[in-house]
Amino acid sequence: MRKTIRTRFLAAGGVAAVLTLAAVTPALAGPADTGKRGVAAAPTAQGDPRSTTDRVAHFYGAYIDAVWDNEDAGSAAQTKALRGFYLSAAAQKKVAAFEAREHADGILFAQNVPVKWAVTYTGSGAGHSTALVTLTWNDGKNPDTTKIKVQSDLTTRKITDLAPVG
Template sequence: MRKNIRNRFIAAGGVAALLALGAVSPALAGTAPSGTTQTGARPVAAVSSAAAGDPRNTTDRVGDFYGAYIDAVWDTEAAGAGAQKKALRGFYLSVAAQKKVAAYEAREHADGILFAQNVPVKWSVAYTGSGAGHSTALVTLTWNDGKGADTSTIKVESDLATRKIIDLAPAE
């Protein structure tokens, strides 16, 4: 009888392991369950998808910056959101880029990182090239959900040596 109970526990453990492996396998393969996005935002009712990055990669750093910055702007009611935005700018942007952003904000009365007065609901970053010690990426901001969602694009240039954002401007 004791041997039978032990075999049942072993069998139950094996079944549990197979079920867990079946649930984890799509994430390990890089596929996301339906209803998720790979762009930096997820629908409210969706299952989260996996994210990855490399701190040496300037495009990944631009994505990290925009993701964290949009979170800080989105959560305006959160304690420290304003300080978080300032800290992110100081960490990811060169001094010259910070000055350019401040000048834009004074002139246009809009956020100089998003080039808007409101907050996007999604973002994505795409590498577009590099040369002369710089890397360029395009950040696409999505402003609403649904078909025909409004988007805007920002050209972001990073220094390959410092990995800091050295220039950003609306793409044409």
């Protein structure tokens, strides 16, 4: 009898844990995108390592994550490694010069960290691709945004230039 009660108790606890996890996990993943019929669509992220626009998006996503988690001991090393991997040597020098002159982050062109980012392909030619990075700094009806023009080399896929827009 004791074994049956204990088994039922453990099974009930396991079911409760699974149901709690199932209820909490979508909330932790972020807001749902509702479709035309009000049904929440599953969040999707994808990319192509051959696409310079995707690489810019991957860089900004990883970079913002690392800067956002600045209390993590590995954050500074991560941002340095990301810059080394995704930026050309010339772009790294330009970023460093901006940071020395402006005392602000030369990737975000700011002293704080955005809450959202988006990357849009804007064209290509002469061996380069351009993308527009939109950084969103706060939530609400009228969030503050800034834009950065990012140029990438089509052969190396490295970011070769970054410049604030406007």
